[in-house]
Amino acid sequence: MLVHHAYVISLRVRHPEWPSAWIAASLELQPKVSRSVGEPRFASDGRHLGINRESFCTFDIGPKELGWFTEGMARLLGTLGPREAAIQEIRKTGGVVELFVGVFVDVKASTGFVMEPDLLADLARLGVQLSVEIY
DSSP, rough: OOOOEEEEEEEEESSSOOOOOHHHHHHHHOOEEEEEEEEEEEESOOOOOOOOOSSEEEEOOOOEEEOOOOHHHHHHHHHHGGGHHHHHHHHHTTTTEEEEEEEEEEOOOOOOOOOOOOHHHHHHTTTTEEEEEOO
8 A cells, every 4th residue: 555644643731730840740751842831922033922821741752654643543552551640630630631643645645544442442541632633
């Protein structure tokens, strides 16, 4: 089968109270992007945009790969299993945890995907939302 697309998966966390450093420490992951609730926000040109209303972290949990993202998700969910208690604590205290998938499609191809029930059950058990964007 000729593959016409690639994907990248990251973990994104938002929390109304925890600083981004707490989120990163609880998950034992190094964020690629982070901001903390209550800190000032600035535009790229230096303009003040206000104060962060919540903390936000993005964690790279896998490299960009060719193929079907659903196959890569099963492998990456295995890396989140040991972090289940931390994920549940984040959720219990008002936070949101999601897997963000970027799918990059060849302009000449279309794409779709099927998620197996076991994979959906694993996401639900962990309490992780799924966000998919197709580019």
